Amino acid sequence: MKEVLLSDLLAGALHRDAEQPLQRQIYDIVRRCVLDHTLLPGQRLPSSRALAADIGVSRITITLAYDRLIAENYLSSRGGSGTFVEHTVERPLTAASPAALQRHRPALSTRGAANGSRRGGLAQHTGAFVPGIADAGLFPFHLWRRLVARHLNKSDLSLAGYAKDGAGFMPLRQAISNYLRISRSVVCEPAQVILTAGTHQSVDLCARLLADPGDAALVESPCHWAFPLVLDAAGLRVHAATLDEHGIALADTTLPRRARLAITSPSHQYPTGVVMPLARRLELLQAARAAGLWVIEDDYDSEFRYDGAPIPSLQGLDTDGRVIYMGTFSKTMFAGLRFSYIVVPPHIADACAQACARLYRPGHLHLQAALADFMNDGHFAQNIKRMRVEYGERQRLLRIALQARAGGLVTLSEARAGLHVYARLDRAVSVARLTAAADEEALVLGVPHFLPEHAARDRNAVVLGYGGVPAARIDDGVARFARALDKAVATARTRAARG
Structure with a gap:
């Protein structure tokens, strides 16, 4: 078959002032023409040198486009004979009607459709009176830049790879453990601290490790919008826990079948601001023991108390190893950092670390190293x-x-x-x-x-x-x-x- 005049086809279709590189444009045009049989199977294309000269581009641009098309079986190269259009489909691909597209287009799952249609969070992230947002303008970015730059070099390439331990950078886990023992009365060792990419991931990890699909989770109502969304996406049934002037009241809550988790914010409930007194905290732990519940303690902004010392954590009262303590750096540093952590009982620490490594493949070790320095050098306090x-x-x-x-x-x-x-x-x-x-x-x-x-x-x-x-x-x-x-x-x- 005679050589096709590909230069004529390309001359009218290339946009030399477009952001998309010419190599990618040539690839897209030839691929589309092969699929719709504008270029017929067996047709010979011009050599890369000839085509480059005809349309006024570098030969390497044509070569790279040809190489990709050959690798993906749209074209074939026959030594000494040239480059030819391959057989792809028996009939040319034509645009389907809207009705046909609707019938044959893959659809989201029921769960995917529910999650994709839900609104969460706020489109605006600053100003009056956006809730739950810290002022990034107060953060010492000049110090942070210096600490990050300290670890962005080739002296320790291990910080450029995946985390060896799914739980995170050990010096940072040690710094967090020291801080929590002093400031929040959390009983923990560094091995119990698991780093996550935000509170959403913390809740997701707990849901996947502590409950099975179809189990129930209790959430205070009202609550943060993300908790029901994340728990439901993990396959759990979400039920409202009774909230009164003393916080979550499991004794007054009807436990659903297969209840496994309860999420609470005892030190400053979001959004009501209720603070759970000691007597209610002890009642909660006793009720959780009787019901066989894991308790997830969300301590999202405990650092900011203005009428006295911060209230000690619920985790520090736990003697059963059933409380998961959850904290974040989004309020104390800046939201875009996306670093949070959970503190888990010792008997599930290894399983949590392994799950993090397998499910989320954590990284950002240079940022974790910088945060460890930020805490250890006293800047965090x-x-x-x-x-x-x-x-x-x-x-x-x-x-x-x-x-x-x-x-x-x-x-x-x-x-x-x-x-x-x-x-x-x-x-x-x-x-x-x-x-x-x-x-x-x-x-x-x-x-x-x-x-x-x-x-x-x-x-x-x-x-x-x-x-x-x-x-x-x-x-x-x-x-x-x-x-x-x-x-x-x-x-x-x-x-x-x-x-």
Whole structure:
């Protein structure tokens, strides 16, 4: 068969000013023409030298495109004869109709469709009043850059590979263990510390190791939006645990069949701010023992308490080896670091490390080494002290401003801790109308996430985060919040008058 005039085909299809390299464009054009039989099986293509000259590109560009097409069996090279189009499909591929595409397109699984359709988190990550966000502007990035650069060289290439131990870089695990024993009364050795890529992965690991598909997990309601999503994705049935003014109350919760896990935030419940007293903590551990439950303690922002010393951990009271302690660096450093950790009982530490290695293939060892230095050199403790003072002042200013501008319509949570306050609204204020009005004021309000069993419960509250709001801008944010409140109340009254 005569040689095809491939140069003519390419001349009209190549875009020399496009971002996509010419080599990739040539590959895509020839591949598509082979599949739709524009180039017929057995046709001979011009040599790389001739084609390069015809279309005005380098020969290596043509050679690399040909080599890839040959490797993928679209073309074949016959020594001394040239390059030929291979036999690929009996009939040319044609565009299917929309109906045919709908019939034959692979679909997500039921679980995939559910997870893919759920909304989680907030699109905005700074400003008034995005909840749960730390102010990255307070972090000493100049120190962090120097520590990271210290480990970005060829003196220790082991930091450039996968972690030998799935639990993470041992010097960092030692630093975390030392810190938790002192600051949180956590009873642990370095071998019990398992590093993860964020709280989502921490919960996912616990779900996969401590429960089987179809088992049940108890989650406080309201809760952080991610917990039900991650647990459900791991194949667990998620049920609401009763939450009262003292925190999670297993004694008042109907345990579902095959209950295996309970997640709680005893030191500062998200989002309500409830603090679990000692008596309730002991009751929780006794109830968990009786029910055979693992307890996952989420201690996400325990460093930030402004009215006294931090409350000791629930894990420090555990004598059964059933509490998994969960912490994160997203609040104490910066969110994009994506470093968290769990502290597990000694008898499951090896299994957790092996599971991390096999499921997640952890890396980022140079960052883990830098974080170990950051902690061991005292920068971590100094940073927490600075942030505690700053955030304490922001919460104080927020409470004062809210009392002055919206005191009659809003009741705040009592806990002097964390990066947010829980604001219960007057009955005259609709959360839906308030969030809509807040959007007009360029404000972001957190809406508490309740589980379906608690759909009928009082949901008239919003979450106000102050971590990402400089102290000088809090009063302005509250002024806009007060305007949004007035709009929501006025809208409600207008509708009532028309009704």
